[in-house]
Amino acid sequence: MNEEYKKKVHKKYEKSLRKGERFWPDSIYKDLLVSFAIFLLLVGLATFIGVKPEPKVDPNDAAYVPRPEWYFLFLFQFLKYFPGSLEWVGAALIPGVAVLSLILLPFLDKNPYRHYSKRKVAITVMSLIVVGIVALTGVAVATTPPQEEVAVAGSISEQIVQGQDLYSVYCVECHGAEGEGGIIQGVEGLEGVELKPISSQDEMYTRNDGSLFDIISYGQPNLGMPPFGTSFGGELPPGDIDALVAFMRYTWDDRAELPPEAAQASAIPALGPDEVPSYEVHIQAISKRYCVSCHRTGKKNNNYLMGTYEDIVSSGDNAPVVVAGDANSILLQVIQRHAVTDANGNEIGVMPPTKELKPEYVDMFVRWVMAGMPETADDAAALATTATAAPEAEATPTP
Numbered sequence: 334m335n336e337e338y339k340k341k342v343h344k345k346y347e348k349s350l351r352k353g354e355r356f357w358p359d360s361i362y363k364d365l366l367v368s369f370a371i372f373l374l375l376v377g378l379a380t381f382i383g384v385k386p387e388p389k390v391d392p393n394d395a396a397y398v399p400r401p402e403w404y405f406l407f408l409f410q411f412l413k414y415f416p417g418s419l420e421w422v423g424a425a426l427i428p429g430v431a432v433l434s435l436i437l438l439p440f441l442d443k444n445p446y447r448h449y450s451k452r453k454v455a456i457t458v459m460s461l462i463v464v465g466i467v468a469l470t471g472v473a474v475a476t477t478p479p480q481e482e483v484a485v486a487g488s489i490s491e492q493i494v495q496g497q498d499l500y501s502v503y504c505v506e507c508h509g510a511e512g513e514g515g516i517i518q519g520v521e522g523l524e525g526v527e528l529k530p531i532s533s534q535d536e537m538y539t540r541n542d543g544s545l546f547d548i549i550s551y552g553q554p555n556l557g558m559p560p561f562g563t564s565f566g567g568e569l570p571p572g573d574i575d576a577l578v579a580f581m582r583y584t585w586d587d588r589a590e591l592p593p594e595a596a597q598a599s600a601i602p603a604l605g606p607d608e609v610p611s612y613e614v615h616i617q618a619i620s621k622r623y624c625v626s627c628h629r630t631g632k633k634n635n636n637y638l639m640g641t642y643e644d645i646v647s648s649g650d651n652a653p654v655v656v657a658g659d660a661n662s663i664l665l666q667v668i669q670r671h672a673v674t675d676a677n678g679n680e681i682g683v684m685p686p687t688k689e690l691k692p693e694y695v696d697m698f699v700r701w702v703m704a705g706m707p708e709t710a711d712d713a714a715a716l717a718t719t720a721t722a723a724p725e726a727e728a729t730p731t732p
């Protein structure tokens with residue numbers, strides 16, 4: 334390197350050493366650059382990685398262990414060494430002194446040198462503090478019990494599926510499978526009452542998630558809507574109500590964009606032209622959505638339960654209501670909206686009582702019964718390939 338240049342640089346360096354570095358604007362400028370870089374980093378992390386949300390606050394959940402963010406864990410741990418009446422020392426005094434000494438540092442330490450060999454005391458003190466903080470954080474991580482996994486549906490699609498199930502069980506009997514409302518039938522105390530739809534644009538546009546949550550939690554007792562929240566004597570914890578709201582929002586609100594995998598998860602799978610439906614894939618999904626709300630224990634339903642395969646094929650006052658290969662099975666009759674009279678002369682009404690089942694679902698039931706009521710998708714696939722003569726032609730539903 335050229336001597337002349339070296340000298341020049343050295344001179345410049347000497348000069349700036351003598352002059353020192355000014356807080357404004359030199360130091361501030363550096364701080365600003367670093368802050369900005371960190372800001373960009375945070376924006377990047379938030380955009381591309383994000384934070385996994387914890388479940389919503391549940392005041393009834395006594396198992397929840399509250400704890401600070403990781404960068405405050407050392408303080409959290411530090412506090413543990415000051416039990417009972419000494420707490421204020423760990424909580425206020427020592428942190429207070431630490432912060433105060435940071436503020437006073439420029440007045441306490443007037444050492445003009447920057448080289449580390451001249452700043453041994455400061456560096457030692459700071460190193461001890463950093464080591465202490467790291468060690469306390471380590472101890473805190475090692476000794477706090479892991480948060481117990483709360484059974485809360487995480488992703489939107491899980492929530493929607495969970496909400497769908499809950500809706501079928503708790504809401505359909507009054508509000509209908511699609512939230513369409515109408516005249517209530519078969520619900521004690523509300524027989525004949527007419528409900529406005531809760532799935533309408535009107536409802537979805539005027540009620541936000543918060544007010545839906547509130548309505549479901551404490552109901553509208555004066556109008557006949559029972560409370561469902563555990564805090565109001567109902568059966569559903571807040572997580573379940575969140576799932577219900579997610580289901581309602583994503584199913585009924587035309588403004589809510591459904592992530593594609595969620596759309597698939599909550600839909601009843603369509604049937605190919607030669608496909609044989611199975612209980613596992615099709616019938617269970619339809620029953621859950623349109624029948625189980627009434628066809629479970631504790632409801633008026635002629636003791637016909639639809640929660641499991643066994644129940645569907647064998648329960649009921651008029652059991653068996655489905656017979657493999659029998660197009661006159663009671664179940665097929667009632668969902669095609671033919672009222673049936675049972676052996677004792679009692680009429681079994683059309684099913685579901687309030688709203689006609691969609692023709693494609695009626696078709697699935699018919700094809701399922703005619704093919705022999707396969708339970709699993711594998712059974713159904715085997716039937717589809719062997720029994721080529723499934724009598725599908727006459728199985729078209731009559732509206």
Ligand code: HEC
Pocket residue numbers: 500503504505506507508520523527528529531536540545548549553556557558559561577
């Ligand atoms: C026992 C019958 C019954 C059941 C079960 C029921 N509701 Fe209701 N619900 C009502 C009645 C009655 C109203 C009053 C609204 C009306 O008169 O149209 C109502 C009102 C509502 C409203 C408010 C409509 C508005 O904007 O004023 C929402 C939302 C609602 N219910 C959701 C649900 C959900 C979700 C469930 C299941 C967890 C459910 N309901 C279960 C009977 C019921």
Ligand code: HEC
Pocket residue numbers: 505506518519620623624625626627628633634635636637648649650651652654663664667668680681682683684685686687690
């Ligand atoms: C709103 C409540 C409700 C819904 C929803 C409902 N049912 Fe029913 N179901 C009843 C009641 C009540 C009876 C008893 C007979 C009657 O009163 O008509 C019954 C009876 C039946 C029976 C006769 C059982 C027997 O052994 O006598 C069958 C079969 C049936 N339902 C099938 C279905 C199917 C399939 C669905 C869904 C597509 C469905 N139901 C949805 C209320 C309901």
